[in-house]
Amino acid sequence: MTGSALPGLDSLDVTGMVVLLRADLNVPLDGRTITDDGRIRASLPTIDTLRERGARVLIIAHLGRPKGDTYADRAAGGPSLAPVAARLGELLGVPVPLAADVAGATARAIAASLADGDVAMVENIRFEPAETSKIDEVRGELAGRLAALGQIYVGDGFGALHRKHASVYDLPRLLPHAAGQLVLAELSVLRQLTTDPPRPYVVVLGGAKASDKLPVIGSLTRVADRLLIGGGMAYTFLAAQGHQVGDSLLEADQIPQVSAVLAEAASAGVEVVLPVDHVVADHVGADASAEVVASPDVPAGRIALDIGPATQELFARKLADAKTVFWNGPPGVFEFPAFADGTRAVAGAISAVTGVTVVGGGDSAAAVRLLGFPDDAFTHISTGGGAGLEYLEGTALPGLTALEAP
Numbered sequence: 100m101t102g103s104a105l106p107g108l109d110s111l112d113v114t115g116m117v118v119l120l121r122a123d124l125n126v127p128l129d130g131r132t133i134t135d136d137g138r139i140r141a142s143l144p145t146i147d148t149l150r151e152r153g154a155r156v157l158i159i160a161h162l163g164r165p166k167g168d169t170y171a172d173r174a175a176g177g178p179s180l181a182p183v184a185a186r187l188g189e190l191l192g193v194p195v196p197l198a199a200d201v202a203g204a205t206a207r208a209i210a211a212s213l214a215d216g217d218v219a220m221v222e223n224i225r226f227e228p229a230e231t232s233k234i235d236e237v238r239g240e241l242a243g244r245l246a247a248l249g250q251i252y253v254g255d256g257f258g259a260l261h262r263k264h265a266s267v268y269d270l271p272r273l274l275p276h277a278a279g280q281l282v283l284a285e286l287s288v289l290r291q292l293t294t295d296p297p298r299p300y301v302v303v304l305g306g307a308k309a310s311d312k313l314p315v316i317g318s319l320t321r322v323a324d325r326l327l328i329g330g331g332m333a334y335t336f337l338a339a340q341g342h343q344v345g346d347s348l349l350e351a352d353q354i355p356q357v358s359a360v361l362a363e364a365a366s367a368g369v370e371v372v373l374p375v376d377h378v379v380a381d382h383v384g385a386d387a388s389a390e391v392v393a394s395p396d397v398p399a400g401r402i403a404l405d406i407g408p409a410t411q412e413l414f415a416r417k418l419a420d421a422k423t424v425f426w427n428g429p430p431g432v433f434e435f436p437a438f439a440d441g442t443r444a445v446a447g448a449i450s451a452v453t454g455v456t457v458v459g460g461g462d463s464a465a466a467v468r469l470l471g472f473p474d475d476a477f478t479h480i481s482t483g484g485g486a487g488l489e490y491l492e493g494t495a496l497p498g499l500t501a502l503e504a505p
C-alpha cells in the first residue's frame with residue numbers, strides 16, 4: 100500500500116518494444132463530444148516519456164459503464180474510443196490509430212505495424228465481457244491475448260486501480276511491468292493526505308449516494324478534523340438527524356450506518372457540518388426553477404438539488420483556516436446552471452485555501468473545470484474517484500498490488 104516497492108518507468112528498457120499502456124481515458128462525453136479532456140491530458144507525461152525512449156505505445160483503456168457494453172453496441176453507436184483517440188492525436192500532434200477490436204486480428208495488425216515512438220489504441224476494453232469477470236480463468240484468458248500484443252506493461256490508469264479487471268490486475272502479472280508517472284504522482288499526493296496532514300484537515304464530501312462513500316467517511320473520522328457534507332448524500336444524514344427531506348435523494352436503509360458514522364465522528368472529536376438551507380425544485384431537469392428553502396428541513400414535494408446560500412457561507416467559513424483539504428463529490432447538481440452555485444462556492448472557498456488542496460472524483464474534477472477554475476487553483480486535481488477513496492480508506496488496490504509484485 101505504501102507504493103515504496105512500486106517500480107517506475109526508469110526500471111524498464113522500452114526501446115523498440117511494444118509497451119501495453121493501461122491508461123484511464125474514461126472522459127465524460129456529450130454524444131461523441133468530450134466535455135472534459137482532463138484524463139487524456141493527465142496521461143500525456145507517460146506517453147511522451149515512452150515515445151522519447153523509442154517505445155511503441157499501444158494503449159488499453161475503457162470508456163463508459165463498468166459493464167454491459169459489447170461490440171454489437173459499438174456497431175450501434177455504443178461507447179467507442181474513437182473520440183478519445185482523435186483527441187489524443189490532436190494533443191500529441193500525431194495520428195493515433197484505433198483498432199476495431201481489443202485483442203483480436205486488428206489489434207494484432209496495429210501492434211505489428213508500430214514503429215519506435217508511434218502511439219495506437221485498442222478499442223474499449225469493456226467491449227470484452229471478460230475484462231470485468233469475477234472468474235479468474237475468464238479474465239486470465241483475455242489477459243493472455245492482451246499480453247501477446249506486446250512485451251512490456253505500464254500501469255498508468257490511476258482511476259481504474261481499484262478494479263480487479265483483466266487489464267488492470269491480471270495483465271501486469273504476465274509481463275515485465277512498471278507504474279506510469281500519473282499513478283506515481285497520484286499516490287504521492289494521497290500519501291500526503293494519509294501521513295500527518297497539516298491541520299486543520301477539512302474533508303468536503305458530496306455527490307449522489309451516501310452508501311458509496313460511507314466506508315471512507317468512517318476512516319476519515321480517524322484523520323480529518325472537520326467533515327462538510329453536501330450533495331445528495333447529505334439528505335440521508337439529515338434524515339438520520341430527524342429532519343424532513345421532502346423528495347430529496349434518500350437512502351432510508353442506510354440511516355443506521357449513517358447514525359453510526361455520526362456517533363463515531365462525535366466520539367473522535369470530528370466536527371460534522373451538514374446543510375442548513377437548500378436550493379430546491381419540484382423536479383430534476385435543466386428547466387426546473389430553483390427556489391431557496393431557508394431551513395434544514397425540505398418541504399414535502401420538493402427535491403433539494405443544491406446547498407443554499409447560508410450553507411455556502413458556512414462551508415466557506417469552515418474551510419477558511421484549513422491547511423489540508425480533500426474534496427470529493429459536488430454539493431449540488433452542477434450539471435444544471437440553476438443548481439451549480441453551491442459547487443462554485445465550495446470550489447472557490449477551497450481554491451482560496453493556502454495549503455494542500457486535493458479534488459478527487461470524475462464528476463468533481465469535471466465540475467471545477469466546467470465552472471472555469473484553472474487547474475492550478477488546487478494543489479492537485481485527481482483523475483480518480485473510487486480509486487482515491489479506496490486508497491484513503493486503507494483498502495488494497497488490486498491494480499497497485501499487481502504493479503508492486505515482481
Ligand code: ADP
Pocket residue numbers: 305306307308311329330331332348403404405427428429430431432433434459460461462463464484485
Ligand atoms: P465524483 O464523480 O466526483 O466522485 P459522484 O459520482 O459521487 O462524484 O457524484 C456526482 C453526482 O452527484 C453529480 O452528477 C451530481 O449531479 C450529483 N448530485 C449532487 N448533489 C445532488 C443532489 N442534491 N441530489 C442528487 N444528486 C446530486
Ligand code: MG
Pocket residue numbers: 460461462484
Ligand atoms: Mg462520479
